[in-house]
Amino acid sequence: MEAYATSIPRLDELLDGGLKPSTLTVLWAYPGIESAPFAYQALMERLESGDSVIYINQSKMGKTVEDEIEHYGWSVEKYKAGGEFFFLDAYSGLINAESDERFSVKNSRDVTEITKALKEALNSNGSGHKLVVFDSLSTMIDHCGESSLDELIEWKKIFQEKKATGLFLFTEWPYEEKVLNKVKLVSDAVVQLKAIEEKVILREFFIVSKVSWDGKTKKGISVPFKIAVPGGVKVYIPKILVTGAYNAGKSSFVHSASTRAVSVDRVGTTVALDHGHVDYAGFSVDLFGTPGQERFDPILELLGGESLGVIAVVDSTNVQSLYRAKDMLQKSKSIGLPVVVVANKSNLEGALKPDEIRQKMSLPADIPIIKVTAEDLSKVQVNEPAKLREGEVHAVLDALFNRIV
Ligand SMILES: Nc1nc2c(ncn2[C@@H]2O[C@H](COP(=O)(O)OP(=O)(O)OP(=O)(O)O)[C@@H](O)[C@H]2O)c(=O)[nH]1
Ligand SMILES: [Mg+2]
Numbered sequence: 330m331e332a333y334a335t336s337i338p339r340l341d342e343l344l345d346g347g348l349k350p351s352t353l354t355v356l357w358a359y360p361g362i363e364s365a366p367f368a369y370q371a372l373m374e375r376l377e378s379g380d381s382v383i384y385i386n387q388s389k390m391g392k393t394v395e396d397e398i399e400h401y402g403w404s405v406e407k408y409k410a411g412g413e414f415f416f417l418d419a420y421s422g423l424i425n426a427e428s429d430e431r432f433s434v435k436n437s438r439d440v441t442e443i444t445k446a447l448k449e450a451l452n453s454n455g456s457g458h459k460l461v462v463f464d465s466l467s468t469m470i471d472h473c474g475e476s477s478l479d480e481l482i483e484w485k486k487i488f489q490e491k492k493a494t495g496l497f498l499f500t501e502w503p504y505e506e507k508v509l510n511k512v513k514l515v516s517d518a519v520v521q522l523k524a525i526e527e528k529v530i531l532r533e534f535f536i537v538s539k540v541s542w543d544g545k546t547k548k549g550i551s552v553p554f555k556i557a558v559p560g561g562v563k564v565y566i567p568k569i570l571v572t573g574a575y576n577a578g579k580s581s582f583v584h585s586a587s588t589r590a591v592s593v594d595r596v597g598t599t600v601a602l603d604h605g606h607v608d609y610a611g612f613s614v615d616l617f618g619t620p621g622q623e624r625f626d627p628i629l630e631l632l633g634g635e636s637l638g639v640i641a642v643v644d645s646t647n648v649q650s651l652y653r654a655k656d657m658l659q660k661s662k663s664i665g666l667p668v669v670v671v672a673n674k675s676n677l678e679g680a681l682k683p684d685e686i687r688q689k690m691s692l693p694a695d696i697p698i699i700k701v702t703a704e705d706l707s708k709v710q711v712n713e714p715a716k717l718r719e720g721e722v723h724a725v726l727d728a729l730f731n732r733i734v
Contacts, residue, residue, distance in 0.1 A: 330544065333380065333458060333494055335371035338564045338611025339552045339734060343537045344518060345544035350458065351488050352517035352542065353481070353495035355466065362522045362533055363556065364498045368462050369398045370561040371496060376408045381455035385447070387419040387437060388468040391430050402559025413457075417450050419443050423472065440469065440477040444484065451491045459491060465498035466512060475504075478511045485515070517541045523551075532567075552734050555613055563613035564734060566637050571603065572629070572657045573642035574650035575621030578673035578715065579603060582642055582701070583618045585717040586726060602632065609723065612730055616640075619661065621653075626660055633661030638733045640725065642671045643690075645680035645700075651689050667732035668696050671725055673717070675700035697728040 332346025341347045348354055348371070358364035372382045382405075386394055394416070398405055408414035421428035422437035432450045434442040451459060463469075469477050488495055499512060513519060519539040525532045534551040555565035571579050580603050587605025603618030619625070619632050633639075641658055644650040658664060670692065672683055681689070683698040692698070701722065703715040 330542065333460065334374055334378070335367075336374035337367055337370055337562045340367075340520065340535065340537075343547045343550060343552075344540060345542070345546045348460070348494045348496060349517070349542050350492045350494055353485055353488065353497060353515065354518040354520065355497050355499050355512060355516040356522065357512075357519050357538075358498070358500050358522040359524060360500055360502060362524055364500070364522055365394075365397065365464065366401060366556045366561055367520075367522070367535075368464065368496055368498060369401060369403065372414075372460060372462055373398070373403045373405075375458070375460045376405065376413055378457070380457035381413045381459050382408070383415060383417055383432075383447075383450045383459060383461045385417045385419055385443065385461065385463045387423070387443075387463075387472070388465050390420055391416040391418055394464070400558060401556075401561050403561075413455055415450070415455075417443070417446050419446075438472050440473040440480045443469075444480055444487075447484065448487055451487060451493055459493040461488070461493055461495045463495065463497040465500065467498075467500045467502060470504065470508065471502075475508050475511070478508070478515065481515045513539065533565075550734070557613060560608075562611075563608075564611055564730070566612060566614040566730075566733060568636045569614055569616050569638045569640060569729065570633055570636040570661060570663060571616050571618040571640045571642060572633075572654065572661055572663070573619075573621060573671075574644065574647070574653035574657070575623075577621060577642045577644040577647075577650050577654070578671070578701075578717070579618045579621060579642045581703075581714040581717055582640065582671060582673070582722065582725075583616050584714045585719070586722050587616060607726065609726055610730065612726075614726075614730075619657070626657075629657060629661045633663050636661075636663060636666060638667040638669075638729050639663040640669055640671055640729060642673050643686060645672045645675045645686065646677050648681070648689065651681075651686060655690050667729060669725055669729045669732070670696060670698040672698055672700045674702065676702040676706070697732075699725050699728060701725065 334341045334347040356364040405414045416430040418428040418430040418433035419437045521538045534553045536551045540546045553565045583603040583605040588608045589606045605616040607614040641654045643654045709715045
């Protein structure tokens with residue numbers, strides 16, 4: 330079945346390609362979590378792929394929506410001018426203002442007026458497939474009453490006729506159970522945006538809790554996220570541990586993988602830790618490197634805490650570094666976490682092959698061992714982190730990210 334990608338990392342995968350035509354997907358947010366950036370990111374992806382977007386704004390001015398989209402680093406301006414993006418203004422009526430949008434309703438409290446305008450909007454030309462964003466279901470319930478939810482059955486019929494796709498925002502205010510059930514029933518897919526809280530929101534994640542279409546969909550997997558400004562929705566992994574023997578290449582890896590990195594080194598060896606921030610493939614990740622020397626082992630356990638994954642760097646030319654890495658994995662209490670082994674210095678003479686490394690470290694077959702080499706051997710300096718080949722560094726990150734979410 331055709332699918333319309335949202336470009337929200339991991340979400341398309343969970344939905345088997347993205348949003349499906351003639352269906353309604355609800356972004357179901359818990360109070361305090363913003364769902365609009367998810368919709369902005371999806372609608373920009375559709376516009377950039379040649380589709381059209383109708384934005385039904387009932388909770389804020391169209392201009393405010395445009396400003397927010399710009400805040401994340403995108404713009405609908407050229408698509409608005411080209412007729413591929415337009416608002417169906419159901420907000421101005423609420424504040425007794427004149428609307429200057431292409432489609433609008435006079436009485437925003439009468440949901441049947443919105444239905445009429447939606448039909449009109451979907452009949453207008455516009456290129457490609459049509460995505461209808463509704464901002465938001467909760468505003469509709471608040472202003473038009475909960476019986477307005479029954480009107481959604483009519484909207485879905487219209488979507489089916491026009492092969493359009495709905496992406497609706499909903500915030501779970503303390504509504505009655507029957508209201509929540511109605512929203513659940515009418516939606517073909519539900520993406521919940523939740524948080525782990527402890528006085529303040531600690532971590533946010535999304536989860537596909539319902540999906541009615543067939544295919545390789547995945548329900549119930551929680552994907553931690555963070556909204557970057559600019560940049561939008563990123564999968565957020567707050568901590569990955571980079572461990573391994575003295576001189577194996579940990580600092581080199583952290584520096585090569587990171588967009589920003591710092592090391593606290595003393596004559597070429599890391600004495601405190603390496604820290605690097607990775608922005609890659611829709612992921613936002615913080616890497617923490619451990620020092621390699623044994624005298625720092627007491628802090629290993631501390632550094633290992635709360636990691637979501639581990640990168641163990643070994644020097645492929647040095648058998649000792651294999652045993653040491655294994656020992657450090659144990660000391661940092663990272664057994665059980667997703668692990669990827671980096672076989673560094675793999676182009677040097679005498680370098681062990683991944684199979685030999687697996688055997689010597691007695692690693693299970695499912696732990697990836699990935700060969701990595703310095704980008705330019707002539708530039709490698711003693712006691713200086715080396716720049717590693719980008720493709721190989723990315724292969725390591727891909728392997729680890731795949732194991733974490
Ligand atoms: N030839 C070659 N040299 C490398 C490679 N990776 C790192 N090196 C060199 O190996 C040495 C150690 O690299 P680092 O990244 O500092 O190693 P480390 O694991 O952080 O070391 P400590 O912090 O002392 O534990 C440096 O001189 C690097 O330039 C590689 O792939 N090939
Ligand atoms: Mg180091």
